[in-house]
Amino acid sequence: MEFLNSFILITNYIIIPGLTYGSQLALGALGITIVYTVLRFSNFAHGEFMSFGTMSTILLTWVFIDSNIKFGTFPTAIIALPFSIIFTIIYCLLVDKFVFKFYRQQKSKSVISLIVSIGVMFFTGGLIRFIIGPGDKNFMDGERFILKAKDFKMLTGLDEGLTIKSTQGVTIILTILLVILLFWFLNKTKTGKSMRAYSDNHELALLSGINPEKIVLITWIITGTLACIAGTLYGLDKSYKPFTYLHLVLPIFAAAIVGGVGNPIGAIIGGFVISFSELLITFAYKKFFFYILPDNFLPDRLLQILSTDYKIAVSFIILVLVLLIKPTGIYKGKIIE
Amino acid sequence: MYLLHGKNITCGYDTVDILSECTVGVKKGKITSIVGPNGAGKSTAMKSIFGLLKIRLGKIFLDNEDITNLLPQERVLKGMGYVPQTNNIFPTLSVQENLEMGAFIQHKDFSDILVYVYDLFPVLKEKRNQQAGELSGGQRQQVAVGRALMTKPKVLMLDEPSAGVSPIVMESLFQKIIEIAQQGTAVLMVEQNAKQALEISDLGFVLNQGKNLYTDTGKALLSNKKVRQAFLGG
Numbered sequence: 001m002e003f004l005n006s007f008i009l010i011t012n013y014i015i016i017p018g019l020t021y022g023s024q025l026a027l028g029a030l031g032i033t034i035v036y037t038v039l040r041f042s043n044f045a046h047g048e049f050m051s052f053g054t055m056s057t058i059l060l061t062w063v064f065i066d067s068n069i070k071f072g073t074f075p076t077a078i079i080a081l082p083f084s085i086i087f088t089i090i091y092c093l094l095v096d097k098f099v100f101k102f103y104r105q106q107k108s109k110s111v112i113s114l115i116v117s118i119g120v121m122f123f124t125g126g127l128i129r130f131i132i133g134p135g136d137k138n139f140m141d142g143e144r145f146i147l148k149a150k151d152f153k154m155l156t157g158l159d160e161g162l163t164i165k166s167t168q169g170v171t172i173i174l175t176i177l178l179v180i181l182l183f184w185f186l187n188k189t190k191t192g193k194s195m196r197a198y199s200d201n202h203e204l205a206l207l208s209g210i211n212p213e214k215i216v217l218i219t220w221i222i223t224g225t226l227a228c229i230a231g232t233l234y235g236l237d238k239s240y241k242p243f244t245y246l247h248l249v250l251p252i253f254a255a256a257i258v259g260g261v262g263n264p265i266g267a268i269i270g271g272f273v274i275s276f277s278e279l280l281i282t283f284a285y286k287k288f289f290f291y292i293l294p295d296n297f298l299p300d301r302l303l304q305i306l307s308t309d310y311k312i313a314v315s316f317i318i319l320v321l322v323l324l325i326k327p328t329g330i331y332k333g334k335i336i337e
Numbered sequence: 338m339y340l341l342h343g344k345n346i347t348c349g350y351d352t353v354d355i356l357s358e359c360t361v362g363v364k365k366g367k368i369t370s371i372v373g374p375n376g377a378g379k380s381t382a383m384k385s386i387f388g389l390l391k392i393r394l395g396k397i398f399l400d401n402e403d404i405t406n407l408l409p410q411e412r413v414l415k416g417m418g419y420v421p422q423t424n425n426i427f428p429t430l431s432v433q434e435n436l437e438m439g440a441f442i443q444h445k446d447f448s449d450i451l452v453y454v455y456d457l458f459p460v461l462k463e464k465r466n467q468q469a470g471e472l473s474g475g476q477r478q479q480v481a482v483g484r485a486l487m488t489k490p491k492v493l494m495l496d497e498p499s500a501g502v503s504p505i506v507m508e509s510l511f512q513k514i515i516e517i518a519q520q521g522t523a524v525l526m527v528e529q530n531a532k533q534a535l536e537i538s539d540l541g542f543v544l545n546q547g548k549n550l551y552t553d554t555g556k557a558l559l560s561n562k563k564v565r566q567a568f569l570g571g
């Protein structure tokens with residue numbers, strides 16, 4: 001019983017939140033990895049693209065709620081999502097047309113595009129705060145829980161409760177679907193293969209008749225979609241505040257680099273590595289040991305390695321360690337410039 | 338009459354002319370080699386014929402059609418296949434995907450050409466699901482040639498096909514080139530190993546300092562005393 005209780009505790013506070021947060025990071029890291037492999041620069045504006053997507057979702061959700069359009073017990077944001085994806089894609093394409101395209105045609109070094117992307121990041125951030133304001137926005141509606149702690153306790157008779165929020169369920173399921181779709185596209189369709197070919201060898205792709213403009217277009221469509229979905233899921237789960245997305249770029253980059261830049265599977269693994277390390281290091285283990293240790297062995301402290309305020313530092317430390325020890329990441333990726 | 342004919346080409350990088358009034362031609366179903374010392378403009382001649390380099394003067398004809406102003410991709414559609422000297426495969430794509438990319442520009446069904454390429458290079462069929470970057474040098478070269486063959490070109494252009502492979506592998510690669518020519522595809526290649534290349538060539542162009550020095554059949558060039566002394570090491 002005690003063992004089961006401790007297991008439920010870990011599931012409730014680490015495994016489920018870790019899977020959720022990891023999925024959100026993985027989707028973000030996928031976007032960064034795809035831009036990096038195809039367009040060959042580190043896109044620091046990705047966090048703000050996610051923010052832009054979330055903002056579009058929120059605005060549309062308000063419109064839907066005002067006109068009484070609902071999606072059963074699901075959050076209204078889910079039906080707003082397809083439309084906000086389109087907005088995000090349009091925004092990405094506009095940015096590309098007016099900013100990135102110029103540097104691509106100049107054949108600029110990737111570090112210059114990186115700096116340009118930081119400019120885009122600040123511009124986008126400003127634009128978003130101008131439109132929706134810097135404050136907290138909660139746009140989660142509908143049924144909040146798939147499984148409530150009280151029901152779980154009743155059902156199993158355990159002391160420890162297990163809750164699964166509907167946002168967590170939606171995040172994990174949507175991520176699985178999206179990743180399957182993405183891998184199918186990259187590995188099975190002609191366009192997906194040509195995209196990989198283009199990222200492998202620009203020149204040979206040109207000789208093979210692959211149209212680079214089309215590849216760039218598809219890259220932004222995928223990036224915009226991933227950014228919008230990742231951002232919306234994060235916002236649904238944790239509430240939306242524009243400044244949070246500025247900080248989100250760090251764990252996402254850490255995820256992409258830890259997994260191996262340029263490798264989609266690496267990006268996913270990296271997302272979970274970062275999310276679980278953040279949670280494992282900032283979790284207070286007192287209650288966990290309360291279940292498995294005899295009473296007189298139990299220390300007074302919280303048994304927390306680092307306070308949750310240092311969450312962002314964890315991903316930063318992992319990032320630095322990976323760059324120092326194994327710059328190619330878990331899956332042999334490219335070394336980021 | 339030549340199937341592919343680069344007539345009096347003058348071109349180069351920036352203001353420096355590498356080739357001056359250089360002429361190269363390929364006949365249907367024959368193997369043609371461009372040989373010469375380092376810096377003679379062999380690779381430049383290849384690039385300019387394929388359209389990777391803009392030519393200043395001269396004309397290029399394919400099947401009597403003027404293709405001087407076409408883009409490389411458009412030349413692929415007209416029936417030219419080109420294998421660059423380096424970076425000539427997609428390393429993280431599988432062998433089969435590499436070949437598919439060769440046929441990317443065509444919207445026709447290419448399964449029969451795939452069978453042809455696999456018959457020509459049985460080892461590729463064996464390793465079709467492996468990443469091309471993991472193969473040996475000779476096998477990669479086969480992938481590169483196979484990729485260029487996927488459009489069923491009239492002329493196959495090879496830039497230093499034997500670069501970086503062992504003599505044994507080179508021998509078998511040349512054997513494959515002969516087979517390709519026998520199937521009706523004309524082959525134009527640039528080779529550092531002039532002797533071996535001329536041995537299998539029907540026609541040879543000896544270039545020096547961007548100019549045609551000798552043009553003759555492969556055999557005749559090999560037995561030409563001056564050519565031997567100057568370029569083939571006696």
